[in-house]
Structures are given as structure tokens and as C-alpha cells.
């Protein structure tokens with residue numbers, strides 16, 4: 325049977341492939357330290373689980389009505405965006421989705437035609453290029469310099485804009501880079517796109533997970549013009565440790581949201597109704613569980629960063645957000661006699677039983693991604709193993 329060109333051109337998720345190999349080794353009884361996870365290692369807070377149970381008991385088990393999301397979830401998203409991001413949205417400007425991933429895909433489907441250009445800063449989250457490809461649009465990949473913490477400057481983005489540019493992807497805090505744009509940097513980039521026929525996808529999945537004395541600024545909050553050109557994406561996944569619940573939301577200009585809702589109504593019909601009640605509870609409820617998770621991630625970020633920088637052949641920019649370190653491994657790979665992030669990751673798994681994700685999957689072959697969404701004990705053990713294998717500085 326001949327598969328579609330569309331499916332054949334799609335890459336498998338490299339992050340999942342490493343996790344699968346590590347899982348296979350674990351099954352064989354090998355003690356693998358896994359740094360591949362893209363999800364918090366905490367249980368979903370109890371008040372959220374209880375809200376889901378209550379919704380089930382109350383009979384909220386039918387189709388979500390409307391498919392674009394139940395009103396309480398949309399209202400909760402509006403309250404969150406106003407309270408934490410200073411953004412005013414009406415429920416009609418919000419779509420509740422099957423995780424952040426569906427929201428981003430629907431946005432691609434609603435906006436991109438063949439030949440349209442999407443500016444995609446690298447390192448990038450793995451699904452972006454694939455979702456763009458599924459729409460037959462063109463990725464214009466811009467590599468952020470490691471000396472600037474992988475961040476792009478406003479000038480670099482300005483130079484990449486052409487008459488075909490339709491979308492700019494903006495993800496801060498970044499998966500996989502662990503970096504965060506400062507409010508001034510966000511404003512400078514917003515100035516570049518303001519007034520141009522470009523829609524910004526502001527992926528704010530990790531907006532609550534920032535470290536040190538930083539302030540988070542939503543792209544849409546930069547100016548009224550930026551607001552009119554931006555889709556703001558978020559989800560329960562990373563903030564409330566709800567990755568498996570598949571609840572996300574996106575807010576933006578009503579015509580785009582409506583187009584996305586139309587596609588959603590003909591594809592998934594949205595996410596489970598009882599999970600939407602849980603999302604509403606998560607966003608409206610007490611936020612101290614989020615703060616305690618954030619603090620723990622902050623502690624691990626600092627520890628992992630210090631340890632990585634003490635290992636021979638490795639340099640790492642300081643993670644300031646999300647739960648990822650993204651060290652440069654060019655010299656470390658030479659020590660192991662291999663080249664490239666894929667061979668390096670395979671060597672680490674084989675020789676040290678440590679699973680990391682090759683940076684190639686994120687558009688940066690000089691780096692690998694280590695998630696610190698795992699216990700401090702595991703992080704210590706993994707760092708000890710890397711140090712033993714590569715030596716200390």
C-alpha cells in the first residue's frame with residue numbers, strides 16, 4: 325500500500341525514540357538514568373484531580389458543547405490571561421484544545437497555505453517543523469547564537485522577513501533551550517513585526533516556570549498592534565503537571581480562532597469535557613502547587629548547570645526557564661571519538677547508561693537536551709556518570 329506523501333515526509337519524534345530505547349534497556353534490567361522526559365515528574369495537584377472526579381460524577385461525560393470548549397474553561401483561560409499576563413480576551417477569542425499541540429497544529433492549518441513562509445527560531449520544539457510541513461508551508465529556520473543564549477535578536481528576525489512570511493514562531497521560555505527572552509527583547513522583536521501581515525505564534529507553555537529574578541512578558545502584551553497579530557498558546561500540561569490530560573488553550577483574534585474551531589469541529593471535536601472542568605479548576609484554583617514545583621525545578625536547574633559545566637568537554641548556558649539544560653557537546657563528543665549529537669547520545673546511553681535527547685532533533689547538532697524533570701537523586705547519579713565517563717575540568 326502506498327502511503328501519502330504527507331505521511332512519508334514526516335519525521336518520527338526523536339524525543340520519543342530515545343525514550344523508547346532507554347525504556348527497552350530498563351526492561352532488560354539496566355539501570356538507565358533518563359533525562360529525556362518532556363513532562364513534570366510531579367502528580368497532578370489533588371484539587372485538579374478532584375475537580376475531574378466531580379465532573380465525572382456530575383455527568384459531564386458527553387461531547388463538549390460547543391466543540392471549541394465549554395464556557396467555564398474558556399472563562400478560566402480569560403481570567404488567567406488577564407491576571408497573569410495582563411491580556412484581555414473574551415471567551416469568543418479562546419479555543420480549548422487537545423493539549424498545546426493541537427492548538428498549534430490548528431493554527432498552522434487555519435493560516436498556512438503552500439509556499440507560505442514560517443520563521444522558526446532554532447533550537448525549536450520538535451513538532452514545529454513537522455506541523456508546518458503538513459501544511460506544505462516552508463520553514464525558514466534561524467539559528468540563535470549560543471553566545472546569545474540561543475536567542476535571536478530583533479535584527480536577525482527582521483532580516484529573515486520576506487513578502488511570503490506569514491507566521492513567526494516565538495517560544496519563551498524555550499523547549500529545548502531552557503532560555504527566556506527578557507521583556508525588552510520581546511518588545512524589540514514585537515516592533516519588527518508590528519504592522520506587517522505576520523501572525524505570531526507565542527508559545528507560552530512554560531510561562532510559569534522561570535527562574536531567578538525574571539519577569540515574563542507575553543508577546544501580545546507588547547502593544548495593541550502586537551495583541552492584534554498574536555495567538556497566545558498555553559496548556560495545563562507543564563504548569564499543572566497535566567501532560568496526559570490533553571488540555572490546552574489558545575487565545576487571539578476572533579476570525580483566526582473561529583477558523584481553528586471549524587477545523588477542530590471536523591477533526592477531534594475537542595478534548596474530554598471532564599478534563600476541561602479540571603482545566604478550569606486548575607486555572608481558577610490555588611496556585612501554590614505551581615510555585616512549589618517551580619521552586620524545585622529552579623533548584624535542579626542550578627545544580628545540573630553547575631555540574632555540567634564542571635565536566636570535561638561540556639559547556640552549558642544557564643537554564644532560566646522551562647525544565648531543560650541544552651549543553652554544547654562538541655568537545656565531549658571528540659573525547660568519545662564520535663561526531664554529532666545523535667552519535668554522542670547513543671554513546672552516552674551505551675557507555676554511561678544515561679539517556680539524553682540529541683540536539684539534531686531541535687535543529688542544533690552541537691548540543692543535547694537534558695530534562696531536569698526528574699528527581700535530584702537521579703540528576704546526581706546521571707551527572708556522576710557523565711563526569712566519570714568524560715572526566716572533570
Ligand code: PLP
Nearest residue numbers: 362423424425449499529559561
Ligand atoms: N510547545 C512546547 C514548547 C512544548 O514543549 C510542548 C510539549 O512538550 C508543547 C508545545 C505541547 O504541549 P502539550 O503537551 O500540551 O500538547
